[in-house]
Amino acid sequence: MKTTDTPPAGPAEEVPSVGRTTGAPTPPAKASEGTVLNVFSHGVLILWAFMVVLPLLWAVMTSFKTDRDIFSSPWALPDSLHFENWSRAWTEANMSDYFLNTVIVVGCSLVGTMLLGSMAAYVLARFDFPGNRFIYFLFIGGMSFPIILALVPLFYVMQNLALLNTLPGLILVYIGYSLPFTVFFMTAFFRTLPTSVAEAAFVDGASHTRTFFQVMLPMAKPGLISISIFNFLGQWNQYMLPTVLNTEPDRKVLTQGLVQLAVSQGYKGDWSGLFAGLVMAMLPVLAAYVVFQRQVVQGLTAGALK
Numbered sequence: 001m002k003t004t005d006t007p008p009a010g011p012a013e014e015v016p017s018v019g020r021t022t023g024a025p026t027p028p029a030k031a032s033e034g035t036v037l038n039v040f041s042h043g044v045l046i047l048w049a050f051m052v053v054l055p056l057l058w059a060v061m062t063s064f065k066t067d068r069d070i071f072s073s074p075w076a077l078p079d080s081l082h083f084e085n086w087s088r089a090w091t092e093a094n095m096s097d098y099f100l101n102t103v104i105v106v107g108c109s110l111v112g113t114m115l116l117g118s119m120a121a122y123v124l125a126r127f128d129f130p131g132n133r134f135i136y137f138l139f140i141g142g143m144s145f146p147i148i149l150a151l152v153p154l155f156y157v158m159q160n161l162a163l164l165n166t167l168p169g170l171i172l173v174y175i176g177y178s179l180p181f182t183v184f185f186m187t188a189f190f191r192t193l194p195t196s197v198a199e200a201a202f203v204d205g206a207s208h209t210r211t212f213f214q215v216m217l218p219m220a221k222p223g224l225i226s227i228s229i230f231n232f233l234g235q236w237n238q239y240m241l242p243t244v245l246n247t248e249p250d251r252k253v254l255t256q257g258l259v260q261l262a263v264s265q266g267y268k269g270d271w272s273g274l275f276a277g278l279v280m281a282m283l284p285v286l287a288a289y290v291v292f293q294r295q296v297v298q299g300l301t302a303g304a305l306k
Helices: 029-062 067-072 084-091 095-126 132-144 147-160 167-192 195-203 208-219 221-236 240-245 254-268 271-305
Strands: none
Touching (some): 029 271, 067 271, 084 095, 095 167, 095 208, 095 254, 095 271, 132 167, 147 167, 147 240, 167 221, 167 240, 208 221, 221 271
16 A cells, blocks of 8 residues: 655645745845945045145146245146246256255165165075074064164264265165165065975075075065165155254255255245245155056055965
């Protein structure tokens, strides 16, 4: 006798299922919250961009005006481009000499900082030896040490070494000033690089020096570009160190020249020349960031993406 517990065929009952959807619309709470957050974040970014870009554009626009137009119509466009403001600031205010001194000091110190900093960071990141962590934390401590506390002893050290009021002395100070952050940043970056490539180079007979310069350093290019930009910005805009250690008029850098221009031209009322000098000092920094902005972002996110 065949028995079955299956009920006779009839209208199919809807059996509730955990993994089956019934076609009911999903509550749009999260979507609406995400939309509101996106609108708010974009609004903040637009406001921040407006606050940053507007003063820059106003300074560039003012550098092409006359002194009369600056005070009579500060927000209006210039009636004509007065390039004589730039030539007057470049020649009469000695901005050309200040600019050349800054290029020499920042260029040499940037090369020295990146070379020494990347070498020290590579050793600290790749080799275990007694005192490794102690040296690393010494560099970290250098980042937290206020530079203003070192000005007086640094002045006497530079004076005893006959490097006071010299461009080479200022270059060495800039290198020492930028090394802690460079070593800290590059150490973290070198730790994210794969060790298999370096090991393969050692197997092929490459020395530590060749492995570093031909294998590891090209792999660390995004980090090198990022920290180079930050060091360039910090050294180009440095004012405290050259003011204390570099007081010779013919060896002043651009930040000192701008202050000198503001003081001297302020009494003469040459505000157009002052704004022209300000824009001259600002353009290299803007150009460097515009050219390398993608590399800066890649270097900052490389450690998270690897």
